[in-house]
Amino acid sequence: MEVLQNLEWTPFILTFKVAFITTFLLLIIGIPTAYFLAYSNLKIKSAIEALTALPLVLPPSVLGFYLLLVMGKNGPLGKLWESIVGHQLAFHFEGVVIASVIFSLPFMVHPLIAGFKSIPKSLIEASYTLGKSKLSTLLNVILPNMKASIITGITLTFAHTIGEFGVVLMIGGNIEGETRVVSIAIYDAVEKLDYTTAHIYSAILFVISFFVLLIVYTLNKRLEVKY
Amino acid sequence: MIKIKVRKKLFGYNGEFWLDIDFEIEKNEFLAVFGKSGSGKTTLLRIIAGLEVADEGYIEFDGKVYFDSKKKINLPPQKRNVGFVFQNYALFPNMTVYQNLLYALNDKKKADEILKKVELYQLKDRYPYTLSGGQQQRVALARVLMRNPDILLLDEPLSALDQSIRSKLQEELKNIHKNFGLTSLIVSHDMVEVFKLADRVILINQGKIEKVGKPRDIFIEKPVSGKFSFYGEVIDIKESDIFNIAVIEVNGSLIEIIVDKEIKVGDKVLVGVKGFNPVIKKV
Structure with a gap:
């Protein structure tokens, strides 16, 4: 118990802050992106599809390296950010969030695409012939009937952001209270041969991840749409 | 309009x-x-x-x-x-x-x-x-x-x-x-x-x-001058020497009837009666 009392909780708070913000942003970005990818017939669709799936196959270090080039002191985004906000983007909390959004993009977009594709075309057409706009159809017909996919997207993104390591290390480094999330804190503890701390952090992360996934699978069963 | x-x-x-x-x-x-x-x-x-x-x-x-x-x-x-x-x-x-x-x-x-x-x-x-x-x-x-x-x-x-x-x-x-x-x-x-x-x-x-x-x-066409006629589909044919015996589905009922060799399985046919004899006509 004494160990737990002396435990540094900041990495956890930071991790969940990153995860919550990333998931929220990705939900906002993911719905229009997935809507486009699920329903569009445009030629550039395949290119965008490939681009969204890229974080699944690229090593986090590759992604992190390029993001560092873009977001660093001399990168285009980094320069712009510094001139507006006053501090640089890389090695700061905001930089980690942007990197996580890009890194976790497929974990939100792919379940959402599957959700959009699961909606029978006739439901959408019925809504149109009843005089409803595309937006009204999206909000009242499509999204409410793909709740399971939305929940899957949210939880996978959340869980994936919690477990992220490589990209955060490349972009954020290991700065206490700013970018030292749990996964990095574990690495840090192991490096310092502080196995007790590493053990506790790991066990907590393990349990949280398990329960997050358990909730997804339970909810998915309950939210199945009945026709 | x-x-x-x-x-x-x-x-x-x-x-x-x-x-x-x-x-x-x-x-x-x-x-x-x-x-x-x-x-x-x-x-x-x-x-x-x-x-x-x-x-x-x-x-x-x-x-x-x-x-x-x-x-x-x-x-x-x-x-x-x-x-x-x-x-x-x-x-x-x-x-x-x-x-x-x-x-x-x-x-x-x-x-x-x-x-x-x-x-x-x-x-x-x-x-x-x-x-x-x-x-x-x-x-x-x-x-x-x-x-x-x-x-x-x-x-x-x-x-x-x-x-x-x-x-x-x-x-x-x-x-x-x-x-x-x-x-x-x-x-x-x-x-x-x-x-x-x-x-x-x-x-x-x-x-x-x-x-x-x-x-x-x-x-309701009357290609045969029968008292009544029905549309049906040939679903099976048993071959014999001169005539074949066909099973024809007419609105859910099955009829077994003698047909000539031209009629094949899957044909849409008109089944009628003329002078006490069944008449099968391809449509």
Whole structure:
């Protein structure tokens, strides 16, 4: 118990802050992106599809390296950010969030695409012939009937952001209270041969991840749409 | 009056063909488009609703132009006042019966009225998946009635239901058409259904109009001078020396009958009687 009392909780708070913000942003970005990818017939669709799936196959270090080039002191985004906000983007909390959004993009977009594709075309057409706009159809017909996919997207993104390591290390480094999330804190503890701390952090992360996934699978069963 | 003149290239089982159709629908008429599957019937309905675009043509509802390829006018489905009834009902599974109707038009008084008229009022708080197929299709009908459509477009609306419910719903559909003063266009490959419902039939084949007329004139031909005759399909043939014995399905009943060698399995035939002898004729 004494160990737990002396435990540094900041990495956890930071991790969940990153995860919550990333998931929220990705939900906002993911719905229009997935809507486009699920329903569009445009030629550039395949290119965008490939681009969204890229974080699944690229090593986090590759992604992190390029993001560092873009977001660093001399990168285009980094320069712009510094001139507006006053501090640089890389090695700061905001930089980690942007990197996580890009890194976790497929974990939100792919379940959402599957959700959009699961909606029978006739439901959408019925809504149109009843005089409803595309937006009204999206909000009242499509999204409410793909709740399971939305929940899957949210939880996978959340869980994936919690477990992220490589990209955060490349972009954020290991700065206490700013970018030292749990996964990095574990690495840090192991490096310092502080196995007790590493053990506790790991066990907590393990349990949280398990329960997050358990909730997804339970909810998915309950939210199945009945026709 | 509704004027429809459309052309569109379609891709069927036997390669491409042109849907090329020109007809008018009078107010309060119940018109049927009858033809085999793959003849372009459903596409025609979808073009009228604005769910698909014709390559060229013109669609006008009581003077209001919905589509004109020359003037590049093409109203989206939202701006066309049509009531589309889908084969699979297309009820919104996240809404109750009542919410489905109110989504079409937020008018509770009207929803109550329509639900009472089609005898669904006691089911109004149920979700679609708890209803039978026949009930679901009646809800779908009630839903399109909420918006007082200029035309009711029915895409094989009863084909997913079994025979007894289908025949009951045909009656009901006819009553709804009459009581609500609707103009209706049904697409069907069920001869009995078209005969029961429609004032006029357009027979289409490979995208082209073959015949137009009253159901009686279109369907009841008398190629043999028999007392009665039925259409059927050969489903089995037993070979023997001079004649073959065929099993023919006529409206769900099976008939075994002697036929000559020309008749093959899968042929559509007319079975009649002439001078105490059965007559089988290929159609």
